[in-house]
Amino acid sequence: MSREVIKLNNLEFNLEIKKVKSKNLYVEIKGDRIIIKTNLLDINKIKEKVIDILDKYKITEINKDYIEKLSIFGVPYKLIIKNIRRKYLINGARKIIIVNFENKKDFCNYLNKTLYKYTKNIINKYSKELNIINIPSIEIKTMKTRYGYYNIKDNKITINSLSIVLPRKLINFIIFHELVHYYIYDHEKIFKNIIKKKFRESRELESELKRWSFIIFYNELIRDLFDL
Ligand SMILES: [Zn+2]
Numbered sequence: 001m002s003r004e005v006i007k008l009n010n011l012e013f014n015l016e017i018k019k020v021k022s023k024n025l026y027v028e029i030k031g032d033r034i035i036i037k038t039n040l041l042d043i044n045k046i047k048e049k050v051i052d053i054l055d056k057y058k059i060t061e062i063n064k065d066y067i068e069k070l071s072i073f074g075v076p077y078k079l080i081i082k083n084i085r086r087k088y089l090i091n092g093a094r095k096i097i098i099v100n101f102e103n104k105k106d107f108c109n110y111l112n113k114t115l116y117k118y119t120k121n122i123i124n125k126y127s128k129e130l131n132i133i134n135i136p137s138i139e140i141k142t143m144k145t146r147y148g149y150y151n152i153k154d155n156k157i158t159i160n161s162l163s164i165v166l167p168r169k170l171i172n173f174i175i176f177h178e179l180v181h182y183y184i185y186d187h188e189k190i191f192k193n194i195i196k197k198k199f200r201e202s203r204e205l206e207s208e209l210k211r212w213s214f215i216i217f218y219n220e221l222i223r224d225l226f227d228l
Pocket of ligand 1: 177178181187
C-alpha cells in the first residue's frame with residue numbers, strides 16, 4: 001500500500017492504493033480518504049480514473065460551506081465550540097450554533113428530537129397517501145452506511161440521525177422509500193415505479209444522496225459530533 005494525495009478545487013484527498021489482481025477498479029470514499037483497489041501500476045492513470053469518478057458524482061462541485069459548517073435541514077450553520085454555561089445556543093438569524101462540547105450529547109439529542117418530530121409528520125402524511133393504516137413506529141439512530149431501513153417484523157422505520165443535515169426534500173425521499181417497503185420488500189420494478197410516481201426526479205435525488213453521504217463523512221464537525 002502506498003500514499004498519494006489528490007487535490008481538486010478546495011478539497012484534498014489522501015489516496016490509499018491497494019494492489020489487487022482484479023481488472024476492475026474499486027473506489028471507496030471515506031471522508032478525506034479515497035481507498036482504491038486496482039491492478040494498475042501507473043499512479044497518473046489511477047489519479048485520472050479517480051477524478052473521473054469524483055466528477056461523476058459532482059463531488060468537486062460541493063459547496064465549501066457544507067464541508068466546514070454543520071448543516072441542519074440543508075442550511076449551513078457555523079458551529080462554534082466553546083465552554084459556555086448553557087449546553088448549546090442556536091442563533092437562527094445569524095446561522096450560528098455555539099455548543100459546549102462537554103455537553104455535545106445534549107445537542108445531539110436535540111438534533112435527534114428535531115429529526116424525530118419531522119419524520120413523524122412526514123410518515124403520517126405519506127401513510128395516508130399510501131393507504132397505510134398501521135402506521136410504522138420510528139427510531140432515530142446513528143448509522144455509518146445507510147440513511148434508513150424498514151423492519152417489517154416490528155413495523156418500524158429507522159432513520160439515520162445524520163439525515164438531519166439533509167435538505168427536507170431528501171429526507172422526504174428517504175422516508176417515502178422506506179414506507180413503500182411496507183408493501184414491497186425488494187427494489188423491484190413496481191417498487192421503483194411507485195417511487196417515480198411520487199418523485200419524478202428520483203434518479204437525481206439518489207445521486208444527491210450519494211453526494212451528501214460524502215459531505216457527512218468528510219465533515220469533521222459532523223464526525224466529532226456523532227462520534228463517527
Ligand atoms: Zn430500500
